[in-house]
Amino acid sequence: MSAIDEKNLVLACLWRLLESEPASEEQVSGWYQRAQFIKNVIRSSSYEIGVPHVIWHYLDDADIRIRDPRYAEAQVLAVRRSIDEWA
Template sequence: MASGVKNAWKNISFDGPSPGAAHANGRLLGVRWKGGQWGARLDLHPINSGNIPILHINIGPLGRGEANHIVLFDPPLVWKERLMSNEKVVLKLREALLDLMEREPGKKEDLPEWYEMAGNVKNLISIECGDLNVPHFLWHYLDDADIRLKDARYAGMQNAQIKEFIENLKVTSKM
């Protein structure tokens, strides 16, 4: 029994606040199984493309960004979802995400600059043009560069999702 607990403890990873958390836009605490997708996170950021931060727990396959959400605090404001109909904003978002992918941190020292750029993308999504209809996993991608540095499998999952999302932005913007 004790060896099982010890083994489980070795395979659990704890992740502290992301840089965006100080601005009500990021991970507060994360617990995940090393080398896998499953975990639990306490997050404070918009859900469902709204621009109002919601305190919530994500539990389940975090790498997909589609974990179950348990809302802990939802401000009494209601917001309308807007479609990304402004082609200029869509193209700007696509360009910013491509730039982020090209500058993916290779070492811990690269994280502050990357997170600053990610913050600009968050602002584009939530402030500049109101709330854009973006998938929830995008918020996780913008918060998880530190985890991607530590976990190649998790990095591969998130990068594949973002590549697909960028490709869809390209298709959408040609409409």
């Protein structure tokens, strides 16, 4: 898989995660499992694909977003912008 393919895979998975934000505590565990897949892809990459720092926080903060709607809104917006710039 090329660097472009790996980056495109991560981008596609990130968009899917953004579309499936957990709406309750019960959904957080499943969301984190999907986030872990993305982290594994990034960490096992043969290339430096330059994942923006805000995305790493996003992948770890679902529990915080559930408790704090303002934080959730700000973080999701920042991640969407970051993905647009990174793509």
